[in-house]
Every structure is written in C-alpha cells, then in structure tokens.
Amino acid sequence: MKVGIIGAAGRMGRILMEATLANPDTELAAAVDVPGSSLIGVDAGELLGRQALGVALADDLEKVVRDAEVFIDFTVPEATARHIEVCRAAGTRLVIGTTGLNDEQTASLRAASEDIAICFAPNYSIGVNLCFKLLETAAAVLGDEVDIEVIEAHHRHKIDAPSGTALRMGEVVAQTLGRDLKECAVYGREGRTGERDRRTIGFETIRAGDIVGDHTVMFAAEGERVEITHKASSRMSFGRGAVRAAQWLGGHQRGLFDMQDVLGLTGDSAGWGR
Numbered sequence: 350m351k352v353g354i355i356g357a358a359g360r361m362g363r364i365l366m367e368a369t370l371a372n373p374d375t376e377l378a379a380a381v382d383v384p385g386s387s388l389i390g391v392d393a394g395e396l397l398g399r400q401a402l403g404v405a406l407a408d409d410l411e412k413v414v415r416d417a418e419v420f421i422d423f424t425v426p427e428a429t430a431r432h433i434e435v436c437r438a439a440g441t442r443l444v445i446g447t448t449g450l451n452d453e454q455t456a457s458l459r460a461a462s463e464d465i466a467i468c469f470a471p472n473y474s475i476g477v478n479l480c481f482k483l484l485e486t487a488a489a490v491l492g493d494e495v496d497i498e499v500i501e502a503h504h505r506h507k508i509d510a511p512s513g514t515a516l517r518m519g520e521v522v523a524q525t526l527g528r529d530l531k532e533c534a535v536y537g538r539e540g541r542t543g544e545r546d547r548r549t550i551g552f553e554t555i556r557a558g559d560i561v562g563d564h565t566v567m568f569a570a571e572g573e574r575v576e577i578t579h580k581a582s583s584r585m586s587f588g589r590g591a592v593r594a595a596q597w598l599g600g601h602q603r604g605l606f607d608m609q610d611v612l613g614l615t616g617d618s619a620g621w622g623r
C-alpha cells in the first residue's frame with residue numbers, strides 16, 4: 350500500500366516514515382511538511398539519515414495527494430483541517446493523529462468521512478487502546494463511590510493540554526458513568542478550591558524534558574485506590590499503530606473510524622468514530 354506522511358519533518362513524521370519503511374506491506378510514496386520549511390525538496394531518505402528514497406519533501410499536500418492511497422497526518426489542528434478537505438476532494442484516505450482539534454474541526458472531519466475513509470485517534474499505541482477498555486471496566490465496577498483524576502505527562506515541546514489521550518480517557522470514564530465530560534471536568538486546581546465534588550473528573554498536566562507520554566487514571570476511595578497507568582517509552586509505539594491503521598483503512602471506502610476499530614476492540618463506549 351502506498352502511504353504518504355504529512356508533517357514528515359516533525360518528531361512523529363520521521364517516526365512514521367521509518368514505520369512505513371519497516372512494514373513489508375507499505376511503501377513510502379509521499380512526504381509533506383509546512384510551506385516555507387528549509388527542508389522542502391530534501392529527499393525523505395536524507396531526512397532519516399538513510400540513502401535517497403526518491404521521495405522529495407513537498408510543501409503542499411495538494412501537489413502529491415494522488416501519489417498515495419492513504420496519508421497519515423500528525424501536524425497541527427489548522428493544518429489537519431485543510432488536509433481533510435484536500436483528501437476529501439481527491440478521494441484519498443486519511444489517518445489523523447493530530448490532537449487538540451476544536452469542535453468545528455471535528456465536525457468537518459465527521460462530514461468529510463461521508464465521502465472518504467478517515468481514522469482519527471488521539472493515541473495509536475496498542476497499550477493505550479487496551480487501557481481504554483480497562484477504564485470502562487474500572488469505571489463500571491467502582492462507579493460513583495470514587496474520586497477520579499486523570500494525570501498526564503509529556504515532553505516540553507507539546508503545545509496542547511490536556512493531551513488528546515487524557516481527554517479521551519476522561520470521556521470513556523464519563524460516558525461509562527453517564528456523565529457529560531464537558532460538565533464534570535476540572536482542569537487543574539489552585540487556591541481555596543473547597544472540598545472535592547465526587548462527580549467531577551480532574552485533569553492534571555505535567556510538561557517536562559523529553560517524556561514521550563505517560564497517562565494515569567486514578568480511582569480513589571476511602572481506604573484504597575486503583576490506578577491504571579500507561580507509559581510510552583518510544584514514539585515507535587504510536588508510529589507502528591498509525592501505519593497499521595493506514596493498512597486497515599485500505600479495506601474501507603468511507604466512514605469515520607478510530608484505533609479501537611482497527612484493533613477490533615469496539616464495544617459499547619463511543620470513540621470519535623461513532
């Protein structure tokens with residue numbers, strides 16, 4: 350399968366190109382980064398410190414959108430919003446890893462999936478997607494008798510908070526408990542906060558050094574607590590998952606999916622794909 354990478358010069362872009370090259374069933378067919386980048390025109394192989402691959406870094410998805418069967422986009426929300434429209438017009442499939450999309454951008458993604466197949470997930474690692482299922486079980490068993498906090502830590506370069514994964518974890522728990530995350534989320538605390546309301550779900554964010562991505566959901570009762578933790582130690586865990594999603598998307602013409610669909614973990618809890 351011919352795969353194109355958008356945001357190819359970024360932290361994840363480079364990993365995604367390596368993951369595409371390492372997979373015997375995928376071929377790196379295109380690479381795109383931001384217009385004006387000094388790396389435009391450079392061969393993708395050179396970007397990776399390898400021999401030339403014959404794929405020059407393009408400055409606009411529109412120029413190469415027909416060179417690949419599926420594109421993988423890990424960039425920024427404004428760029429992803431445009432890439433969705435370019436792929437929609439060309440009929441090209443899209444795997445999206447970008448986090449921090451606003452409601453309007455998510456709605457346009459949903460609309461585009463009426464014409465093309467899109468996979469949209471805040472985290473493509475197998476471990477985090479397993480954690481989403483474990484969280485459903487924990488929330489269902491522990492119910493309203495516990496205080497729930499989502500704690501995440503990432504590298505100092507991350508520009509959005511809380512992480513997309515933390516928000517999804519909160520959504521999974523809230524939905525299992527019949528709560529609306531928009532109404533019950535508390536983002537950080539400071540000053541005279543008053544006693545904790547048990548129906549809230551708290552979020553704490555750490556940004557430091559080179560942390561790849563840590564997430565913990567704490568269910569704390571009187572006398573005991575349960576913590577479900579995932580720690581990513583390599584971005585390749587996300588890269589391999591996204592390339593797997595790209596392959597899987599090849600079997601679909603249109604529709605909105607997430608990594609739970611790719612892994613066959615789809616249950617009752619709604620992901621972004623439903």
Ligand SMILES: NC(=O)C1=CN([C@@H]2O[C@H](COP(=O)(O)OP(=O)(O)OC[C@H]3O[C@@H](n4cnc5c(N)ncnc54)[C@H](OP(=O)(O)O)[C@@H]3O)[C@@H](O)[C@H]2O)C=CC1
Nearest residue numbers: 356358359360361382383423428446447448471472473587
């Ligand atoms: N779903 C998942 O599993 C994961 C999701 N992510 C998410 O992926 C996104 C990217 O993360 P990361 O790789 O660390 O970030 P980086 O900043 O390292 O990479 C983003 C790349 O996209 C480029 N870019 C910006 N605008 C455009 C544009 N209009 N067209 C093409 N390329 C563009 C940037 O260029 P420049 O820097 O020059 O602006 C940069 O090279 C984030 O939203 C992050 O949260 C990250 C890891 C896992």
Ligand SMILES: O=C(O)C1=N[C@H](C(=O)O)C[C@H](O)C1
Nearest residue numbers: 448471472507512513514562
């Ligand atoms: O920006 C990152 O690095 C990551 N972002 C994703 C998120 O926001 O959840 C996934 C992963 O934790 C790494």
